[in-house]
Amino acid sequence: MPDRPDPGIHIPRPSTLYCSPAGGGVTSVVWFREIEYMRGFAALAVIAVHISMNYTQIPTVNLLALLNLFIYIAAHFAVPVFVFISGWVLAARYAREYPVMTFYRRRARTILLPYLFFTALYLMVRVDGTIGFAGVPTPGRVVEALLLGTAAYHLWFFVLIIQLYLLYPLIALGYDRFDRAGTGLCLLLLLLIVQPLWNAGAHLVGGLAGPEWYTVLIRLFPSHLFYFVLGIHVARHTGQFRSTLRSLPTIGVLAAAGGGALVLGGMWVASALLLGSLTSTTLAVFCIYRLLEPFYYIPVIAVLVLAAWRLEGAIGRVSAAARSFGDYSYGIYLVHPLVIAAGASILFSLTGLSWADWLTYPVLFLAAAAVSYGVVRGASRVPYAGYLIGESRGSREPGNRSSSHLAERGDFEIDLPR
Structure with a gap:
């Protein structure tokens, strides 16, 4: 019997958007609706990470601290999901021949201005725990912030995504050569081995030669290359990807993701209990965590796609809000x-209240999600604000004139987290 989707799951067909390329004319762009929901899930996970990370400000190793430590580790799937989406969208958009310099100009206009603006802002505004004025940065601090994304705890991802954008033409070319030879999956398997070894090695080098080495190595593109190429693979074989995911039992996918969260989060909780400290752990825990994390993030990606299918099939405010x-x-x-x-x-x-109180975390999570969304949605109506905070997909569809000045920018590939 042929595989069928689970009851209640609606698999969206890709829709076609249109935008004006830099050279004029009209270009069709394939857009997969799963991506819209997955970006929302990942954004919520980013907020959860950046609120729960304040477990370090709880003075004792208690249940609240351990719960937030677990959430902090489990919600780190946000970065791999965003990198995966970026690879998927880029490969879907640039599936055929395209002017490489036009590609780079679009990427530069998309990412450099927001990066420069928010780097300057976060260099002067302190956001570690509570808000405050950080003072005027020294030239050395400015250079470090720009090169390593250290102006705030979330800007490091710009450093990573810029590298992936710069290397995308070569990465896609390399993948396509493997794919034409029928060995695309072999390449993915190789990267699934190399990437965790790179990340574990970054911890080892940092532990032996100094933490500044870890700071640099973990920001280099090999640290997330597998997820990026996985996105390219899915873009090239979307039908096969959907068919394979349909054939898997939903309960098994959920169990794999939940089991991965329990293993990784439980490992860190056990370490905190054994050491009696929330801020220190052994080098072995860091390395084992890096070796195992892809086997948690891959099922999570599958779960988020399944969740997107269900939301797409639903009619109502929840689907629209997501x-x-x-x-x-x-x-x-x-x-x-x-x-x-x-x-x-x-x-x-x-x-x-303080970071040591239970009520703080759910209140701040709900407030941060709602207020951030409201601020960005409101700011998107301001002329040219999209150059700094991005544009919604809907504002670029034909017939919508509110952001027509950005129509040629091709911002569909913007997918950033921590």
Whole structure:
């Protein structure tokens, strides 16, 4: 009997958008609706990571601290999901021959101005825990922030995504050569081995030669190359990917993702309990975590695709809200640290709560998600604000004139997290 989707799962067909390329004329762009929902899921995970990471400010190893440590580790799938989406969208858009310099100009206009603006902003505004003025940075600090993305805890991803953008033509060319030879999956398997070894090696080098070496190595493109190439593979074989995922039992996919979260999160919780410390662990734990994490993130990607299918098949506000949240995920990613820090400052001053209180975390999570979305959606209506916070997909569709000045930018590939 042929494989059928689970009842209630609606598999969306790819839709075609149109945008004006830099050289004029009209270009068709294939867009997969799963991506809109997945970006929203990943953006929520980013917010969860950046709120739960304040477990380090809890003075004792208690249940609240351990729960937030677990969430902090389990929600780190956001980065691989965003990298996967970026590879998928780039490969879908640039499936045929294209002017390489036009590609680079579009990527530069998409990412460099927001990176420069928010680097300058976060160099002067402190967002670690609560909000405050960080002072005027020294020239050396500015150079470091630009090269390593250290102006704030989430900007390092710009350093990574810029490398992947620069190397995309070569990466796609290399993948296509393997794929034409029928060995695309072999390439993915090779990267699945090389990437964890690179990341574990970054911890080893950092532990032996100094943490600055880890800071550099973990930001280099091999640290996430597998997820990027996996996205390219899915773009080239979307039908096969969907068919394979349909054939898998949903309960098995959920069990694999849940089991991975329990193993990785449980490993860190056990380490904190054994060492009696929330801020220190052994080098072995770091390395084992890096070796195992892809086997958790791959099932999570599958779960998010299944969830996207179910939402796409649903009719109602939940589906529309999830799609809209993903639509504005780029801007949400950029501004949410400001919202979290400002929200924490207001909450603590008005209520006397702190990072050691249970109520702090769900309140700040809901507030950060809602306020970040509202701020970005409101700002998107301001002329030219899209150059800094990105544009929603809907604002670029034919007939929508609110952002026609950005129609030629080709911003569909913007997918950033921490």
